[in-house]
Amino acid sequence: MAFDEVETPFGQSGRIIGGSATYVAYAAALFGDDVKQVSIVGNDFPEAELEDLKSRGVDVEGVHKVSDKPSFYWKGKYHLDMNTRDSLATELNVLADFNPIIPDSYQGAEFLMLGNLVPAVQKSVIQQLKVKPKLIVLDTMNFWMDSAWDDLMDVLKLVDVLVINDSEARQLSNEFSIVKAAKKILAMGPNTLIIKKGENGALLFKDDKVFFAPAMPLDEVFDPTGAGDTFAGGFIGYLAKTGDISFENMKTAIVVGSALASFCCEEFGTSRLKTVTMKDLDARLNDFVQLVNFDISLNA
């Protein structure tokens, strides 16, 4: 959980609430009031934001509040393509010594989403859980591939699903072909791999199976910050709600994640996620069906 400041071709966000865990929580909470948040915030983090999360059914007992330091802060500027960005400022602040403690009341959680963070910290969360979750999903990024390769390899062996973007998949596997990259990565530990391609959708790989979910073509991508985390939150939230972790159900889950991510891009930060309803999601899922649904009648 963090402060972000975002500049896009459409304007400036000012200082707003962001952070991987925030987006994941808002997205997952759409599917039930049993989301348990683990994170760290500083003395500048507004209590009202935690109340907002609580009002959506997110338990924030595991959000550690540090009294003598500010929250993590990131400032970024998007290029015209809205797919690439420059980081203008990154202040770790409280995140520098984040040592998450899992509250007792969180034990028994069946679905665990590990947002992008130091691999050793992600591992410590897994190790604190007394009962192995039904599904562990992990996000990571190129930074950890450069700086904490061994720890990353270590935690990858403990997770079921890895969620990364295409350039991260290429770096992790040292393969340019996404299909070859997926095969190599699936040999590193996770049994399922999701490769996000931004406005070009997402691929789901398991064994020799592959599924593709497009991104919804939008009139305007207003702010893509958090879209990947929203996607992951929608994915795991849908799986947790249905309790079904089959490949077939994961297909639907990444379409759900993709649909929620499209809402995220419509406004700065978490604004749209705070208001999105199941009815909105249903309508957009119908748009997705229209977007990809076709008849094969080759011999007609």
Add this chain to the structure above:
Amino acid sequence: MAFDEVETPFGQSGRIIGGSATYVAYAAALFGDDVKQVSIVGNDFPEAELEDLKSRGVDVEGVHKVSDKPSFYWKGKYHLDMNTRDSLATELNVLADFNPIIPDSYQGAEFLMLGNLVPAVQKSVIQQLKVKPKLIVLDTMNFWMDSAWDDLMDVLKLVDVLVINDSEARQLSNEFSIVKAAKKILAMGPNTLIIKKGENGALLFKDDKVFFAPAMPLDEVFDPTGAGDTFAGGFIGYLAKTGDISFENMKTAIVVGSALASFCCEEFGTSRLKTVTMKDLDARLNDFVQLVNFDISLNA
């Protein structure tokens, strides 16, 4: 129809047969033996290649043979991403004064595919047809937007479907958002727009409707040259075979085009297209169904 020489990270093609019309013809001919080719070749073009086309059911009466000049020649080198390339050599040769003459036996054609070429030449083909075709599809490129804008605007008013890639759509519309670009372009003349995104699939726009066909994730894109033309040839070939130009049928047609394009990328030049069968295509279309087919059971 042309000679190409292609360099990819996987090797060098040497001097091989290429050209937009060649790829379109091979792809379309899979759907019936009533493809009528209009093109120009030089004194170096192998008779055996024309025989190959004829053996697939392509009428080459409209292929003009020039006795004192060589064929068009292009040499290119692909970057590692296989989506971008540098042109190393372009020799227009016979193409410099191409003035296509439509044979009488071609009159009455119901489906017309205009490969990427000087817009005024594309227009002259339309004007030579005594009966307006049921469907006219046009391909173009950024070069003509820079050098023949007025002629391009002119021919766009005469066609039903425009097929371009995403960067061309952005240049043509001066809009970055693909959705906004599509709206502007549909106001220029064509009632249907296809935007190709290479390995990221293709979008079909008509009125307020949009459909997305993914590209098949391949282990290796061996040589993408001609994939766009193969896509267009498969699209119009399928429509001609079924005789149905509804939006619904166009959805299937772009999936068919995308499937055929995936074969094209498996070998250098037209090699794979010369051997591909309807059975191969059927199998790949089933792969496409698996790739995008999902259940929406949100309230399960």
